[in-house]
Amino acid sequence: MRGTVEIRELECFLILAEELHFGRTGERLYVSQGRVSQLIRSLEQRVGGRLVDRTSRRVRLTPLGRDFLDDLRPAYAAVCDAVENARAAARGVSGPLRIGFQGVVGYGFIDVVGEFEGRHPGCVTRITELPLADPFGPLYRDEVDTAVVLLPVEEPTLVLGPVFSRQPYQVAASRRHPFATRTVLDAEELATTPLVGVAAPAPDYWRAAQAPTHTPSGAPVPRGPTVGTLQEGLSLVAANRGVMLLCRPTSEYHHRQDVAYVPVTGLPDSALGLVWRGDRENARVRAFAAAVADALARDPGIG
Known part of the structure; x- marks a missing residue:
């Protein structure tokens, strides 16, 4: 025919x-x-x-x-x-699962990975660090199967699965910066100093969430330099070129003697989400998302 x-x-x-x-x-x-x-x-x-x-x-x-x-x-x-x-x-969940991770791989999340491997011994996981300035690119380029990224996620072709690790923000500031002597800051005070931002190719909406252009009341936040990696950002902070917003676990993990980390109030908590491409979803990705969801049901504080 x-x-x-x-x-x-x-x-x-x-x-x-x-x-x-x-x-x-x-x-x-x-x-x-x-x-x-x-x-x-x-x-x-x-x-x-x-x-x-x-x-x-x-x-x-x-x-x-x-x-x-x-x-x-x-x-x-x-x-x-x-x-x-x-x-x-037909054969059960098996084969490689490439997991991208942005931020800090906490012990709770590592435990989830171990539990997943225990459930599915035929599936081998590999964790890859994602660039700060390119949270979604590795998914689009098929370099990872699923990824843990900072929210928000507004990509029409990506599926947002479990959301976890909600954490308050801290401001990273040079020891020479006036913020370094403070015990807490209000988000409105961000209008008084340049804020280190994230460079492209991260989408504009995502970059604005990580480095707000305005305070909650609408006051403009001075723009500082933009960076592609977290280490670049902390180096500029240490050089007193601006301050940077980080979630608490990231601040604790990347402690530096020349940088002070000060809690900031008035901002929504940061959060991580598990995402994957809808057109590349497979049994391994679904099984891993289920493992994360099950772990969150037992312990919502996984980070």
């Missing part, structure tokens, strides 16, 4: 779109060059139009072929993911 498409034809077209060479496409598919031509002709007959222009010198996609490629890639990836999810469900 004209409307019935064979998966082998689609695979052949996708590889040919990458290689733009019938011979190399055949090598990758372990078939002859003639078989590649046959598969492409069959697909074009089913589609009802030419997808590939081929001359003695080059191969290129037609406008129809380019449009078809744009539509086919995500659909084919979804089919492959569905098959992989079914395989994982």
Whole structure:
């Protein structure tokens, strides 16, 4: 039937779109060059139009072929993911799980990872630190399967799972800064000093949450330098180039003799959330999210 498409034809077209060479496409598919031509002709007959222009010198996609490629890639990836999810469900949760983490990996969270591995001994986890200035990039680039990131998360293609480790903020300030002698600060006092911010590619809304541009009453907060990593930020703080907002566990973990950490009131608590790409969700990710949710039900203070 004209409307019935064979998966082998689609695979052949996708590889040919990458290689733009019938011979190399055949090598990758372990078939002859003639078989590649046959598969492409069959697909074009089913589609009802030419997808590939081929001359003695080059191969290129037609406008129809380019449009078809744009539509086919995500659909084919979804089919492959569905098959992989079914395989994982059939054999149980197994294989690697890459976990990105932003901030400090607390003992409570490490315990959750250990509990997850105990439940699913066939699944091997790997924890990777995420850049401060790129909380979502590793997910989009498929470098991690799931990630623990600072909130907020307003990415339309990401799923926000369990939220945990709600913590009050502290201000990191140079020992030479007037804030260093204080025992507590009000958020309105941020209007009196530059605040170290986060650089791109983190989205604007997320950067504004980590380094507010205004106090709760609306007073503007002077902008300090922007940084890509936490260590860059603390170094600038120590040099008295500005102050920086950090959650309490991060302040405690990254203690420095030349930096003072002062509690600040009047700001919402920071929080971490487990996120993953909706189009890359699999049995391992779902099982890990369930393990985090179960741990939070027993102990909401996990951090």
